[in-house]
Amino acid sequence: MVRTEIGRLQEHPIVDFRRGKEVTIYFNGKPIKAFEGETVAAALYAAGVRVFSRSFRWHRPRGFFCAIGKCSACMMEVDGIPNVRTCKVYVRDGMQVRTQSGMPDAEKDMFSILDDVIDKVFPHGSHYSKFTTSKKAREFMVKRMRKFTGFGNPPKAVFSGNADYEEIETDILVVGGGPGGMSAAINAGKYGAKVLLVDENPFLGGQLVKQTHRFFGSAKERAGTRGIRISQILEDELMSIENVEVRKETRVFGIYNGEAGAYQRIDENYGKLLRIKAKKIVVATGAYERTLVFENNDLPGVYGAGGVQTLMNVYGIKPGNMGLIVGSGNVGLILTYQLMQAGVNVAAIVEAMPRIGGYFVHAAKVRRLGVPIYVRHTILKATGKKSVEGAVIARLDDKWQPIPGTEKKIDCDFICVAVGLSPTHELLYQAGCKMKFVPELGGIVPLRSRFNETSVTGLYVAGDVAGIEEATAAIMEGRIAGIHAAVTLGYGGDEAKKELDEAVREIEEFRAGPFGERIVCGLEKCTLESEVML
Amino acid sequence: MKYLERGYLERDELPPFPSEERLKKKAVAYIECPQPIPCSPCYESCPANAIQMNNINDPPKVDYEKCTGCMKCIRVCPGLAIFMLRLRDDGKGEVTLQYEFLPWLKKGDIVKLYNRKGEEIGEGVVNWVLPPERNDNTSLVRVEVDADLIFEVRAVRPAGWER
Ligand SMILES: Cc1cc2nc3c(=O)[nH]c(=O)nc-3n(C[C@H](O)[C@H](O)[C@H](O)COP(=O)(O)OP(=O)(O)OC[C@H]3O[C@@H](n4cnc5c(N)ncnc54)[C@H](O)[C@@H]3O)c2cc1C
Ligand code: SF4
Ligand code: SF4
Ligand code: FES
Numbered sequence: 289m290v291r292t293e294i295g296r297l298q299e300h301p302i303v304d305f306r307r308g309k310e311v312t313i314y315f316n317g318k319p320i321k322a323f324e325g326e327t328v329a330a331a332l333y334a335a336g337v338r339v340f341s342r343s344f345r346w347h348r349p350r351g352f353f354c355a356i357g358k359c360s361a362c363m364m365e366v367d368g369i370p371n372v373r374t375c376k377v378y379v380r381d382g383m384q385v386r387t388q389s390g391m392p393d394a395e396k397d398m399f400s401i402l403d404d405v406i407d408k409v410f411p412h413g414s415h416y417s418k419f420t421t422s423k424k425a426r427e428f429m430v431k432r433m434r435k436f437t438g439f440g441n442p443p444k445a446v447f448s449g450n451a452d453y454e455e456i457e458t459d460i461l462v463v464g465g466g467p468g469g470m471s472a473a474i475n476a477g478k479y480g481a482k483v484l485l486v487d488e489n490p491f492l493g494g495q496l497v498k499q500t501h502r503f504f505g506s507a508k509e510r511a512g513t514r515g516i517r518i519s520q521i522l523e524d525e526l527m528s529i530e531n532v533e534v535r536k537e538t539r540v541f542g543i544y545n546g547e548a549g550a551y552q553r554i555d556e557n558y559g560k561l562l563r564i565k566a567k568k569i570v571v572a573t574g575a576y577e578r579t580l581v582f583e584n585n586d587l588p589g590v591y592g593a594g595g596v597q598t599l600m601n602v603y604g605i606k607p608g609n610m611g612l613i614v615g616s617g618n619v620g621l622i623l624t625y626q627l628m629q630a631g632v633n634v635a636a637i638v639e640a641m642p643r644i645g646g647y648f649v650h651a652a653k654v655r656r657l658g659v660p661i662y663v664r665h666t667i668l669k670a671t672g673k674k675s676v677e678g679a680v681i682a683r684l685d686d687k688w689q690p691i692p693g694t695e696k697k698i699d700c701d702f703i704c705v706a707v708g709l710s711p712t713h714e715l716l717y718q719a720g721c722k723m724k725f726v727p728e729l730g731g732i733v734p735l736r737s738r739f740n741e742t743s744v745t746g747l748y749v750a751g752d753v754a755g756i757e758e759a760t761a762a763i764m765e766g767r768i769a770g771i772h773a774a775v776t777l778g779y780g781g782d783e784a785k786k787e788l789d790e791a792v793r794e795i796e797e798f799r800a801g802p803f804g805e806r807i808v809c810g811l812e813k814c815t816l817e818s819e820v821m822l
Numbered sequence: 823m824k825y826l827e828r829g830y831l832e833r834d835e836l837p838p839f840p841s842e843e844r845l846k847k848k849a850v851a852y853i854e855c856p857q858p859i860p861c862s863p864c865y866e867s868c869p870a871n872a873i874q875m876n877n878i879n880d881p882p883k884v885d886y887e888k889c890t891g892c893m894k895c896i897r898v899c900p901g902l903a904i905f906m907l908r909l910r911d912d913g914k915g916e917v918t919l920q921y922e923f924l925p926w927l928k929k930g931d932i933v934k935l936y937n938r939k940g941e942e943i944g945e946g947v948v949n950w951v952l953p954p955e956r957n958d959n960t961s962l963v964r965v966e967v968d969a970d971l972i973f974e975v976r977a978v979r980p981a982g983w984e985r
Contacts, residue, residue, distance in 0.1 A: 507867070511861060655940055658985050
């Protein structure tokens with residue numbers, strides 16, 4: 289078992305962590321030190337908390353996974369309100385946080401005995417086939433089983449909040465303030481369109497805020513510059529355009545015939561319901577992380593790669609002492625390097641494909657620091673009781689089956705799953721866009737024109753939500769969507785049209801290499817023929 | 823493309839070596855970036871037009887005769903794939919590489935030398951450093967090594983470092 293050292297990084301070669309004022313929060317009644325600006329989940333992690341919840345059915349311990357509000361593994365009761373994603377709320381002095389699925393709490397859950405018993409009597413998944421012979425028996429059992437699940441308790445606090453209603457009219461609404469969204473807003477705004485950009489986070493930058501490494505691409509796309517700086521450059525540019533308005537902590541929950549509904553959080557007790565009437569909408573909501581099937585993949589200590597990046601690079605919290613990385617795409621490779629920069633060792637990188645998925649130069653960077661990369665290998669299981677204490681990996685044969693006898697035990701106290709992202713497409717579905725499953729683009733994506741307009745007229749996409757690519761591509765797509773939206777509203781004239789052509793040409797060139805082949809192939813499957821002529 | 827199964831280049835996959843004569847004149851950029859990826863800041867930063875690249879996906883090739891050793895490319899390479907190499911008259915060799923770890927290295931530090939596979943291959947002395955604050959926290963570190971190691975040393979860590 290690996291010793292787990294916890295706490296906050298005091299220094300880092302790239303990032304200067306500026307922490308807010310020290311505050312105290314209460315976790316299941318125990319005081320815990322935290323700093324303003326940290327999320328509850330991050331502060332708990334820094335204090336050594338690993339079990340965030342218990343699984344609904346068999347009371348298995350669960351930790352956090354995504355750290356960006358998309359997986360629900362971190363839900364707790366906060367100040368009396370149940371089912372709060374603790375990775376999305378920020379600490380405040382005196383805050384009361386409780387685990388909600390477990391007796392007496394998630395850490396020491398007396399029902400967890402079920403998990404051991406049930407594994408023997410009812411192996412995982414057997415509840416789908418047992419007790420199904422008679423309807424009565426099934427109904428009875430379903431009721432019992434639901435009783436065991438912990439969906440939180442009814443709210444105990446009196447809601448003290450207050451909300452206003454505001455109607456906003458704008459030319460273009462941009463949903464999402466990552467590189468894709470910011471670029472769309474900049475490029476529409478600079479030609480004079482009135483733009484409103486909203487993001488649910490209290491900061492702009494999307495995924496870029498945790499990319500401490502220098503980026504690829506051409507100098508024009510600011511290659512050689514760190515992701516965190518690119519984020520700042522884009523934000524500065526955005527803020528310098530007068531006709532662009534930015535609202536942070538504003539989450540769009542629906543798009544209805546060109547109107548969007550959003551909730552803007554102003555402070556703890558005050559918010560605004562927004563009805564946004566926009567002539568054009570650009571959706572740039574990014575992506576969420578995929579998980580992988582292996583034994584014990586729900587054990588605390590199995591994290592999404594982005595979750596670990598957020599913890600480490602945004603909040604300066606050490607995820608553990610020894611990591612195992614599953615997946616050798618750029619995300620897995622870069623994360624490995626970033627972990628080493630934070631003084632965390634990486635035991636190995638495991639890759640199921642016969643070769644490394646990401647850029648060779650990224651692989652070489654960690655390989656020469658002694659991190660083994662096992663291609664044609666997979667993770668069989670995570671080991672440990674309440675959190676990860678190790679892993680077992682094995683070699684794969686040509687049919688992707690583990691070869692018996694090749695199992696290898698790896699000592700590690702956390703495992704990062706870096707097996708890819710899926711577009712955050714819910715808003716597009718809801719808005720009525722025609723969608724298609726395109727594996728090359730990472731999942732379900734909208735059909736779109738060359739100018740990134742979807743099948744819903746006036747609704748554009750940019751960045752990872754349109755297909756998993758890169759920030760550079762997201763910036764280029766945002767530029768295309770933003771200019772096209774502005775031009776069709778009558779802004780910009782010939783100059784804008786010229787820039788649009790240039791932007792389309794540049795992205796084609798960017799995707800012309802072998803790494804772009806997959807994307808191009810995917811795009812062919814979802815390109816709309818009809819496009820608005822200029 | 824065997825190197826993608828291993829994560830490091832073998833001798834036959836490396837770019838051609840600069841001549842001994844050239845290596846003795848002054849430092850020269852040696853680029854280990856064999857794969858077509860959409861990346862070009864090295865090419866764009868080179869004032870001497872010593873780096874050839876037909877399009878953004880083309881792997882860079884250095885014209886060693888044109889390279890002036892100005893180090894513009896090694897400062898920006900996101901792949902940490904560029905190394906400045908030199909042979910000195912006194913029979914020692916020098917390798918300059920990008921370094922992004924704590925503690926920052928200083929002139930005079932003794933460092934462990936690692937090859938592409940991460941194997942320890944000796945010790946060297948840091949004889950010049952471009953401090954991190956001068957290059958957005960990517961420090962450049964030049965180490966003095968045995969002459970026959972300049973095509974081997976690809977990473978350094980402080981003497982006490984353990985994986
Ligand atoms: C480890 C790692 C390394 C990477 N390295 C590189 C690299 O070297 N080079 C490179 O080019 N790219 C890199 N990338 C990829 C790059 O970060 C992403 O492709 C890029 O951030 C995608 O931009 P985006 O604007 O589409 O989405 P995001 O950056 O994900 O931004 C989406 C934003 O939308 C917001 N949002 C979502 N839903 C809503 C809603 N309903 N209402 C309001 N706001 C909402 C989110 O909060 C978020 O801020 C890397 C990614 C990772 C994970
Ligand atoms: S060292 Fe200077 S001259 Fe030589 S390749 Fe690099 S940028 Fe060009
Ligand atoms: S900048 Fe570095 S990674 Fe990019 S092409 Fe040049 S050598 Fe390769
Ligand atoms: S929702 Fe909080 S960790 Fe995923």
